[in-house]
Amino acid sequence: MKITPWLAAAVALVPVLQACGGGSDSDGDGAVRLVNASSAYGALDLYSSDTLLSSAVAPEGAGSYVTLGAGTYTLKLKRNGSSTTVNSTDRSVAASTSHTLLAYSTADTLRSVFLTDNETAPTSGAAKLRVFNASTEAGALDVYVTASSATLADSSPTVSALGTERFSSYNEISAGSYRVRVTGSGDKTDLRLDVDGISLADQRIGTLVLTTTPGGVLVNSLFIDQKSTVTGVANPSARIRLVAGAGSNGTVAATINGTSLSSGLRSPTVGAYALVPAGSLSGSVTLEGTALTLPTATLAAGSDSTLLVTSAGGAGTATLIADDNKPAITSTNAKLRLVHGVGALGSSITLTADYSAVATDTPVNSASTPAAITAGTDMRLEATTPTATSSLFLDSAVTLVAGKVYTLFMLGDANAPAGVLRRDR
Structure with a gap:
């Protein structure tokens, strides 16, 4: 599966004053902006103590840089319009330096990390990329940045065994278009994210943030350009498994969103998870060759689900159940x-x-x-x-x-x- 949502946003770095409406590295003051990588908390407001700095920063969005004098500030995050603080940390703002407060949710809490936006530009013809694993649910991860046609079996990870809530170092990569795949650490068969057409433009400095999904196993992603744009990329896939629970050892078959889950699973059996395209649930499911009605549902990006087939009174029923594997x-x-x-x-x-x-x-x-x-x-x-x-x-x-x-x-x-x-x- 290939998607290209980052192409337009990744052509070039945009100067910070144009892209973000504030923040200067030359006037002696520092600057801070909020990047919201948490869909679970909705739009966020950023405060310095009780002073509002940024309002209604949407998930996968960035607020404008706000100028602050050098010093230590208590930065608070609240749901948009709420008086309740959901995250509060003391952060040091350096003179003549821009900073990004990155908010993300993991382990059922809103957390934040403070980035200093002063990485030096790569050599001409190259880009710089680092990865932040923001999902404790996903565990340690390997990240592959390869040509589109490269197989995982023949590829070496660009980032290996990246622990939870940890940053990799920057990697300097030749400018070009790449496929980014994320797997469980040390297991190339455990695919967690697969997106193609990722443009690493000349002189680009980026941070790839891997975030928690509803199912807890797959990851979504967010790309932060230093002092510039923020682009969210949802996982193009979901995971689903077929469970045959019909009476009389009935045989169940199903194809979901173009992927065969089984051509014949005899009850009672629990099938294995399969990656399928996220989106509206479509396809077919049969019990002993008789077609059943699929539920009307949507497989959310990164979700895990069980398609349960049961029977009663000679009739079969297909039910979709959301799985929380965090x-x-x-x-x-x-x-x-x-x-x-x-x-x-x-x-x-x-x-x-x-x-x-x-x-x-x-x-x-x-x-x-x-x-x-x-x-x-x-x-x-x-x-x-x-x-x-x-x-x-x-x-x-x-x-x-x-x-x-x-x-x-x-x-x-x-x-x-x-x-x-x-x-x-």
């Missing part, structure tokens, strides 16, 4: 949820872990909210329903690893449901 915020916890895919069961299902509720009264063809629980070994997982006197699922020797994400799928026939515990992340 690790638990507390490092000693795992995340666990329940998916009720026993279509013919006329009652809800409850899940407990070591006798504590994880999911209560989860309806058919739906998922519970993921619960963060203390990881451990020899844990007791039990799924029950009010209409049965015995457990639908019981396992007293379960291991849940800290930092991992799990789903217990209850699938298949109402008289003999099958429990499938899957590690999603």
Whole structure:
């Protein structure tokens, strides 16, 4: 998949006074602007203590540079129009220097990092590029900047094992058009972002910011030109998997947004995630060769989803379930949820872990909210329903690893449901 959203914005650096409406490196004062890399918090206002500096800076946008005398300032971020501070840090503004306060969201909080916009220009015919991994959810990442036709198998990473909330050093790269791919650290098969037609113009100085997505595994991106434009590039892909939960071992097939998920998955089975183009859900899904109606839905950029197929009374149903594969915020916890895919069961299902509720009264063809629980070994997982006197699922020797994400799928026939515990992340 190829997209070219950065081409127009990347032809050349625009002088700071023209692009941003302020900020001078020659008058003795410093300057600060806000770049908003957080879609979760909407438009942001930037304050110095109680003085408003920039208002309503939209996600993937930049405010104008504001002149400040050299010194230390308490820079506060608030949702546009709100009186509540969501991020506050003390920052030192240097004389005759421009700065960027970069706001981003990760681990369910709004965070910020202060950039000094004084990197020297590269040699003629080259550009400079560095990467900031702003997503604790994504983990350590490798970044490949290659020709469009280059294969990952034959390519070496431009940036290797970039940890969370860390910057790479600047790389000087020959000016030209490139394909940028991001993978999990050390795993070329774990593709997190793939965008093409990225123009690294002569003398360009850029920072590629990798940000958290709804699913938590893939990443979105934002390109910041030093003292110039900011361009957001959403991931062109989403991830989706097929789960066959029909009764009588029914066989399910599906093709979504041009990508085959399976030509025949026999129930009860949980399929693997596949990358598909983000956007409106389209394609086909069948149960034993009979076409089912796809839900009307949109696969958001960077999202993870489950396409669940169940059956009841001889009819099949396809349901799209949003998956949250972000690790638990507390490092000693795992995340666990329940998916009720026993279509013919006329009652809800409850899940407990070591006798504590994880999911209560989860309806058919739906998922519970993921619960963060203390990881451990020899844990007791039990799924029950009010209409049965015995457990639908019981396992007293379960291991849940800290930092991992799990789903217990209850699938298949109402008289003999099958429990499938899957590690999603």
